[in-house]
Amino acid sequence: MHEYSLAIRLAEIVEEQRQAHGVRGRALRVVVVVGDLSGVVGEALAEAFRVARVEAGLPDAEVEVVREPLRLACHACGREWLPEDAHLLCERCGATEVAVIGGRELLVQSVEFEEFEEDP
Numbered sequence: 001m002h003e004y005s006l007a008i009r010l011a012e013i014v015e016e017q018r019q020a021h022g023v024r025g026r027a028l029r030v031v032v033v034v035g036d037l038s039g040v041v042g043e044a045l046a047e048a049f050r051v052a053r054v055e056a057g058l059p060d061a062e063v064e065v066v067r068e069p070l071r072l073a074c075h076a077c078g079r080e081w082l083p084e085d086a087h088l089l090c091e092r093c094g095a096t097e098v099a100v101i102g103g104r105e106l107l108v109q110s111v112e113f114e115e116f117e118e119d120p
Contacts, residue, residue, distance in 0.1 A: 003040060007048035010063070010108065011056035017111050025114040027061040035068040035105040042067060066109065071102030 014027045030049075034042045042065035049063040072088065073080045076095035088098050 003044040004048040004052065006040065006045055006106075007052035008056070010045075010049060011052045011058055011061075013108055014058060014061060014111050015056065018113060023113045023115060025116045027058050027111060028114050029062050029064060029110075029112040031064045031066060031109040031111075033066045033068050033105045033107050033109050035103040036070045037100065037103045038068075038106040040106055060114075068103055068105045070100065072098045073101045074098050 010030065010032065014030055017023075018027060032042075032045065034040050034045065046063050046065050049061075053059060053061045053063075069082050071080060071082055074090035074093060074095050075097040077090060077093040079090055079092045080101065081091070089096055090098060
């Protein structure tokens with residue numbers, strides 16, 4: 001399951017962001033965008049992160065997976081749409097030359113930290 005190696009990398013990214021921004025608190029939530037064409041199963045990534053977070057010292061971090069659907073655009077008429085099946089024909093003009101404009105994403109959208117108060 002390659003989602004586990006992705007979950008490990010996700011935990012590393014969280015730690016890198018904590019250090020880069022000088023955060024003294026713990027990671028609470030990570031939002032990850034997973035496109036339908038990314039080759040990643042969102043539920044499997046979330047489950048793998050539950051294991052990886054403990055190993056990475058992020059026991060409180062929760063992951064939220066946001067699905068990004070396949071989005072297409074017609075080269076001929078400019079129409080954009082979310083296909084309901086594998087039919088890649090523009091329903092407006094009948095053109096077959098379409099571009100994938102969404103659904104390939106795999107990115108960390110945000111990381112939420114709990115900031116500890118500084119000692120007086």
